[in-house]
Amino acid sequence: MAVTGEPLGSEPVIATEAMSRRRFVVRALAVVGGLIAAVVAIPVAAFGTAPGWQSKVPARVISTSVVPTLRSNEWTSVGKVADYEVGIPTYVVVERDVVDGWVQESAPIGVHVVRQDDARAIVFDPHCTHLGCPLAWSAGAGSFVCPCHGGSFDTAGQRVSGPPPRPMVQYETKVTDGEIFIGALPEGA
Amino acid sequence: MRRIGAWFDERLGVYSVVTGFLDRRIPGNIGWFHTLGSATLFLLVVQIVTGIALSLSYVPSPDHAYESILYIDQTPFGALVRGVHHWSAGLLVLCLGLHTLRVFIWGAYRYPRELSWMIGAFLFLVVLGFAFTGYLLPWDQKAYWATVVGTNIAGSAPIIGGAVIGLLRGGEQLGAVTLARFYGIHVWVLPAALLVLVGIHLFGVVRQGIAASPRTKPLVEPDPELDRRENYEREHEAEKAIGKPFWAAIFKDVVVAAVVLAIVFALALVVGATLEAPANPNSTDYVPRPEWYFLDMFQLLWYFTGEQEPLLIFLIFTIGAAVFVLVPFLDRGRARHPRQRPIAMALVSVTVVAVVGLTYLGATGTPAGVVTVPPTEGMTDQELRGLTVYNEQGCTACHQIHGVGGHTGPDLSRAGFRWEEADIRRQIVTPKNEKMPAYDGLSQEQLDDLVTFLISLK
Numbered sequence: 001m002a003v004t005g006e007p008l009g010s011e012p013v014i015a016t017e018a019m020s021r022r023r024f025v026v027r028a029l030a031v032v033g034g035l036i037a038a039v040v041a042i043p044v045a046a047f048g049t050a051p052g053w054q055s056k057v058p059a060r061v062i063s064t065s066v067v068p069t070l071r072s073n074e075w076t077s078v079g080k081v082a083d084y085e086v087g088i089p090t091y092v093v094v095e096r097d098v099v100d101g102w103v104q105e106s107a108p109i110g111v112h113v114v115r116q117d118d119a120r121a122i123v124f125d126p127h128c129t130h131l132g133c134p135l136a137w138s139a140g141a142g143s144f145v146c147p148c149h150g151g152s153f154d155t156a157g158q159r160v161s162g163p164p165p166r167p168m169v170q171y172e173t174k175v176t177d178g179e180i181f182i183g184a185l186p187e188g189a
Numbered sequence: 190m191r192r193i194g195a196w197f198d199e200r201l202g203v204y205s206v207v208t209g210f211l212d213r214r215i216p217g218n219i220g221w222f223h224t225l226g227s228a229t230l231f232l233l234v235v236q237i238v239t240g241i242a243l244s245l246s247y248v249p250s251p252d253h254a255y256e257s258i259l260y261i262d263q264t265p266f267g268a269l270v271r272g273v274h275h276w277s278a279g280l281l282v283l284c285l286g287l288h289t290l291r292v293f294i295w296g297a298y299r300y301p302r303e304l305s306w307m308i309g310a311f312l313f314l315v316v317l318g319f320a321f322t323g324y325l326l327p328w329d330q331k332a333y334w335a336t337v338v339g340t341n342i343a344g345s346a347p348i349i350g351g352a353v354i355g356l357l358r359g360g361e362q363l364g365a366v367t368l369a370r371f372y373g374i375h376v377w378v379l380p381a382a383l384l385v386l387v388g389i390h391l392f393g394v395v396r397q398g399i400a401a402s403p404r405t406k407p408l409v410e411p412d413p414e415l416d417r418r419e420n421y422e423r424e425h426e427a428e429k430a431i432g433k434p435f436w437a438a439i440f441k442d443v444v445v446a447a448v449v450l451a452i453v454f455a456l457a458l459v460v461g462a463t464l465e466a467p468a469n470p471n472s473t474d475y476v477p478r479p480e481w482y483f484l485d486m487f488q489l490l491w492y493f494t495g496e497q498e499p500l501l502i503f504l505i506f507t508i509g510a511a512v513f514v515l516v517p518f519l520d521r522g523r524a525r526h527p528r529q530r531p532i533a534m535a536l537v538s539v540t541v542v543a544v545v546g547l548t549y550l551g552a553t554g555t556p557a558g559v560v561t562v563p564p565t566e567g568m569t570d571q572e573l574r575g576l577t578v579y580n581e582q583g584c585t586a587c588h589q590i591h592g593v594g595g596h597t598g599p600d601l602s603r604a605g606f607r608w609e610e611a612d613i614r615r616q617i618v619t620p621k622n623e624k625m626p627a628y629d630g631l632s633q634e635q636l637d638d639l640v641t642f643l644i645s646l647k
Contacts, residue, residue, distance in 0.1 A: 051366070055355030062500050063350025065341035068363035068470065093471050100251070101359065101366035110471035126473055130498075131490070132337040136473040140582035142630035147476040147586045148338065149491050150595070152626045160626050163494040188351060188361065 057188035064165050067127040067189060070098040070107055075174070075181040078123060082178060084115035089137040089144070089155055091126065094182075111171065111182060112137060112144065114155050121180045124157055125169040125189075135168070144168065211436040216401035216428035219438045222295075223399065224445040225288035231446040232281040233387065235453070236319075239274040240376065247326065249372035251365050254328035255467045262464070272457025278320060280453060282482040285316055293516070293537055296525030297400035300421060303517035305393040310514040312386045315379055320482060322375040325368060333468035334477035336371070337363060338487070342506075345499035363470075401428035403525035476586070484551030485544050491596075550596055562590045568645070575642025578635045582628065590646065598625060605644035614640050 057066055076096045084090055093110045100107070112124040112135070124144075126135050133148035143152040143160050151162030158167050172183035198204045246264065248257045261267040289309065292298060298306035325336045340363065344354035359366030401424075408427040411420045469475070479487050486506070493501050512519065520533055527534050561580040564573055579585075587598035594601075604613060617628045617636065631639065 049356055051359045051370075052352040052356030055351045055361075057344075057351025057354060057361060059348045059351060061347050062496060063345050063347060063503075064499055066344060066351070066354050066358075066361050068337045068340075068358070070362050070364055070470070091473060100362070100364035101369070103251075103365050108471055110473065126471075127337070131341040133334065133477050134473045134475055136583065138583050138626075138628075140578070140628045140631045140635065141626040142628070143626045145583050145586060145626065147583065148487075150587050150624060161624050163490065163498050165496045165498055 055188075062165065065127075065129055065132045067125045067129075067169050067185065068132055069109060069125055069127065069185065070096075070100050071185055072096040072098045072109075073184045075183050076109075078111060078113055078180045078182055080178055081115055081118060081121060081175055081180055084113055084121065084180075086115050086117065087155060088139075089114045089124075091137060113180065115180075118178075119175050121173055121175060122155075122157065123171040123173050123180065123182050125171065125185060127169070128164055129159075129166045129168060130162065130164040210395070212434050213395075213398075214429040214432050215399045215435050215438060216425075216432040218402035219399060219433075221441055221445070222291045223438070224442050225284055225291055226394075227442040228445050228449050229281060229284045229288050230387070230391075231449060232277045232284060232453075233383070235277045235450070236274065236281060237380065239270050239277070242270050243274055244376060249326065249368050251328060251368055251468070254326060254368060258327045258329075258464060268461055269454075269457055271462045272460070273453055275462035276456040276460075277453045278323065279480070279482065280449060282316060282320060284449070285313060289313060290537070290541070294527055294534070295400065296403050296527070296530065296533075298517040298520075299400075299523075299525055300417060301397055302393065302400060305390060305397070306517050307514055308386050308390045308393065310516070312383070312390060313513070314510065315382050315386060317482075319375065319379050319383075320480065322371040322379065324480065325371045326375065327464055328368065328468045329465040330468055330472070330475055331463070331465050331478070333363070333470065334475060335479045335483075336367070338477055338479070339483075340367075342486075342490075342502060345503045346507075347500055347503060350499070350503075398425060398429070401425065401432075403527065405526045405528060478551075481548060481552060485547035488547040488551035553592070553596070561585065562593050569641075571638055572642045572645050575638035575640070575645075578631070578639045579642060582631075582639075587625070598622075601643060602646060604646045606647045610640060610644050613643050 057063075074097055076094055078092055078094050089112045091110060091112055093108045095106045096109045098105065098107045098109070110126050112126055114122045114124070116122065124135075126144075127133070128135050128146040128148065128151050130146065130149060130151050133146050135144040135146055135153065137143075138145045138152075141152065143154055144157075145152045146162065146164070149163050151164040152160045153164070153168050154160050156167075157170060169185060169189040171185060174181050174183070194204075243261065246257055246261045246267070248254060258271070261271055292306065292309070321339055324339075325332045340354055340357045343357055344350040346353050354361065357367070357370070359370045407424050408431075409420075409423045412423075415423070478484070489505070490502065520530070522530065524530055562576060562585060564576055568576070584601075585594040587595045589595065589600045589602065591602050599607075608616075614636065616625075617631070617639065619629070620627055628636075
């Protein structure tokens with residue numbers, strides 16, 4: 001273990017014939033060992049990285065944040081159109097049937113609802129498109145304000161100030177019989 | 190005792206190895222600064238031991254993670270073990286940072302220790318990975334929101350950003366899969382990487398010997414006839430000749446380890462490991478803030494805006510990490526003494542000032558959680574109503590009053606002294622600065638109350 005001044009890798013001289021046989025054995029071992037390691041490593045690495053290469057988020061030169069919200073593809077009511085004031089965002093939390101890995105459950109999901117008229121409403125996911133911090137509606141500012149880096153958005157979800165690179169994320173929505181329904185979030189949003 | 194020892198040594202033959210290790214000569218001037226490396230190693234061991242203990246009662250599932258932490262805290266010594274794990278993690282980052290700084294200033298990454306530096310740099314990144322994945326495990330508010338932000342920062346990588354988010358979160362969303370992945374990475378993937386890298390790092394330290402303290406003039410004049418290795422050997426042998434045996438240097442390491450342990454235990458017992466409210470993905474009034482060692486990066490994100498911003502973040506962090514790892518190849522001079530390396534010293538000073546400054550700004554900015562400015566004595570009813578408007582409208586996100594609030598906008602602690610009433614009113618409703626949203630939706634009464642409150646601050 002003591003450090004000697006010898007150059008690294010110095011070794012006694014071995015007869016040439018023995019050395020070439022040794023080199024052959026070592027190389028053969030490296031090849032066989034490498035193959036064995038690959039047989040184990042490839043499925044392990046593929047399993048571990050599957051969520052990466054299966055990602056539904058499109059490859060973008062300028063990647064943006066992805067909202068962390070648990071997803072659902074069902075239509076879920078967020079209440080009657082008449083219960084909302086036109087142009088004034090309201091935060092509501094609705095129960096949705098979500099799939100979270102191996103868990104299927106009914107989970108509370110928060111959304112900002114902005115009624116436009118009797119037949120239309122925009123429903124926003126409440127996460128900033130900068131880094132995903134929670135967006136609260138500030139009536140005084142007339143905008144959604146992010147507490148992390150000062151980003152803000154107007155009632156149409158367009159950026160007003162701060163670093164967010166794109167508008168707020170909207171749910172697929174429909175109004176049926178005076179009731180507002182939300183569907184899926186856009187894939188990769 | 191002696192006979193038992195002899196019995197074992199006959200079978201293991203380890204005695205000569207240990208004495209050889211202890212008696213090997215090291216250069217002189219190996220002092221207190223060199224204990225930073227051993228303190229880091231010591232804290233890593235503490236992390237592993239306490240981490241194994243915590244894993245006995247922790248469940249990585251959103252349904253049970255928070256409750257299992259509460260359970261740990263109620264179990265005898267549970268709160269202490271968790272506190273030690275938490276605080277030694279923070280101290281580990283600090284010791285590791287100082288150890289890195291020491292090695293840089295000493296120029297100890299020079300030939301033949303380039304690989305030790307690179308392995309060390311990767312170890313630094315692994316430790317940050319530990320911190321990032323460890324954070325989520327309690328599944329409290331801080332954990333959840335810091336992970337939302339952290340995974341999104343990692344996901345700002347061009348082209349592969351989406352894949353990176355998928356890889357980290359186990360999908361687009363942040364939930365059960367994410368927690369299980371973070372746990373697996375925290376307790377299996379990173380420790381495996383850590384053991385391999387620490388093994389190589391320490392092997393390098395023993396094999397190459399500890400680098401001598403830098404000298405402005407070498408002990409032995411380099412001989413141009415000899416090659417680099419031979420010249421290095423002559424110099425290092427000369428250093429060792431006037432040096433000391435390794436055992437003579439260990440005492441300082443033990444002292445520092447004991448002090449570090451005392452600090453960790455004191456913090457664990459007095460302050461304990463924090464646990465916020467359970468993670469609530471639907472709270473809109475929570476202000477996410479990372480642990481102190483990520484505050485500098487978090488604060489940096491204030492200063493970039495626009496569509497190119499994610500690309501800039503990615504480039505800064507990636508280039509920063511690459512430069513860090515490749516230091517021995519970017520700085521190829523021969524001199525090791527700081528006085529002979531003015532550019533390297535200037536760059537490291539700028540880095541240290543930037544890290545400390547950004548951390549300070551982040552730490553004194555808006556704290557995590559729901560931030561409100563408290564009322565003070567002697568305020569009129571209208572001023573109190575104004576304060577309520579101030580807190581409700583989220584002014585604290587960007588403005589500070591007597592140390593409470595953010596740094597983006599001007600400090601309002603003495604607003605009434607600095608500005609006229611009319612100017613304040615105009616600035617609120619029609620701000621000149623693009624960074625501030627126009628608060629033109631306030632009622633006349635709210636605006637009057639708010640302005641009255643602000644001009645009362647002198």
